[in-house]
Amino acid sequence: MALQRSLLTAPPEPDHAQVVVRYLPAVEAAQVGGDWYDAFLQPDGTTMIVIGDVVGHDTEAAASMGALRGLLRGIVTYSGAGPAEVLRGLDKSIQVLEVGTLATAAVARRRAAHRRQPPGPRAVAR
Secondary structure (H helix, E strand, C coil): CHHHHHCCCCCCCCCCCCCCCCCCCCCCCCCCCEEEEEEEECCCCCEEEEEEEECCCCHHHHHHHHHHHHHHHHHHHHHCCCHHHHHHHHHHHHHHCCCCCCEEEEEEEECCCCCCCCCCCCCCCC
């Protein structure tokens, strides 16, 4: 369990959202596995939230989880892409690099709300 927890990071503290995490392994008996969460900021300040699971309940699953998590973070921070494109990129990387693991993941993106400017006086063209 210490190995798996060491691969997970504290969530960011963006101005536009509160990210709270709670990690409970799916199988207490195994004490290690491939399930993970992640939350981090893209270069433009958008918050990305990821929940994933690599098949298996052993150190190999935990190691694969760390590799996939790193790949996904790299894709997100480099490309600035949205969730669907990030998952396509991760799937392609898994194939090209012959990672040889099966995983599921959900990726969500939370952008800061743009503040609306109050309507001001309008100039009338004459």
